[in-house]
Amino acid sequence: MITIKDIAKAAGVTYVTVSRALNDEPGVGEQTRQKIKAIAEKMNYVPSLAAKKLVQRQPNTIGLIWPQIKGMFFYDLSFELQQEASRRGLQVILSMAKPEEALRTFNHYFVDYVIFWRQLFNPTLEFLQEKEKFRGEMLLIGGWKTDKAHSITIDRAGGFRDAVHHLASLGHKRIAFVGMPDLDKHNGYMQGMAELKLDFSPEHVVVSNDPTFEQKLCDMMCSADKPTAMIVDCHGILHEITGKLKKLNVRIPEDLSMVVYDDTQLQFFDIPLTTVGPSIPELATRSFDILTGAANREDGPRWIEEEIKSKLTPRSSTIPYSGQ
Secondary structure (H helix, E strand, C coil): CCCHHHHHHHHCCCHHHHHHHHCCCCCCCHHHHHHHHHHHHHCCCCCCHHHHHHHHCCCCEEEEECCCCCCHHHHHHHHHHHHHHHHCCCEEEEECCCHHHHHHHHHHCCCCEEEEECCCCCCCHHHHHHHHHCCCEEEEECCCCCCCCEEEEEEHHHHHHHHHHHHHHCCCCCEEEEECCCHHHHHHHHHHHHHCCCCCCHHHEEECCCCCHHHHHHHHHHCCCCCCEEEECCHHHHHHHHHHHHHCCCCCCCCCEEEEECCCCCCCCCCCCEEEECCHHHHHHHHHHHHHCCCCCCCCCCCCEEEEECEEECCCCCCCCCCC
């Protein structure tokens, strides 16, 4: 018996798209709609009662494949995604299992939409096989792209460039970078330093996976040309260095202005942090607009690729350089 999944495979679209096309719902280009109907007719598709219910039902389930990483950003984003899903009448299933295992579960339960936060992930054969079976709409966030899936990337480099410009506008010339050796973030930092012809020193770049990380941080903050400002590439690194800076009697922001990547506030920090990063509400809204078809143009590309710009939010952790 021919099913809408057979039609979806033959048409190279998702079963959600087939459902919309056969029911003359919005979100499908006219050319695609006619193609799907022609394939259904050619395949002598006759919906069974169960299939008819599947076609007629509104998609209502979204699966989140989430990284096994502790951090306020991921908590805040998952919370905002679930709030946005609720506003749109969707149910959420969140999985922190291996991506292939999570997608296998979502396939088993006929999940309609999937959001996958790509974090240090190289797709396995098992994941790609499960992806081929998936007939809903998939969105990748964070950088990785693949065929037959939407994607949202984040302008991390632009965010770090903006952070350098913000600190320079306050009179800071010696600006440090502390964090993981993330190419986009480091490139943005270097670009900002070069554009403004600021005093760059290799000693002002301290990467957290260096075995001598703590000693290099101490040496940098105790040197004669110590930085007056610092950009930290994530809240995890901030948590790691906060105690070390206190031991060195470095006060934020009196002795060191600080910008932290990811726009989420931490209660353990004494003052509101100046942050740079993607807007979490914007990420959630755009994700659902893309998945549910609200972002589709009738004559636009089938698979949408967007970039979210980083936003700098000045707060109390950055102040003008006093010149002392």
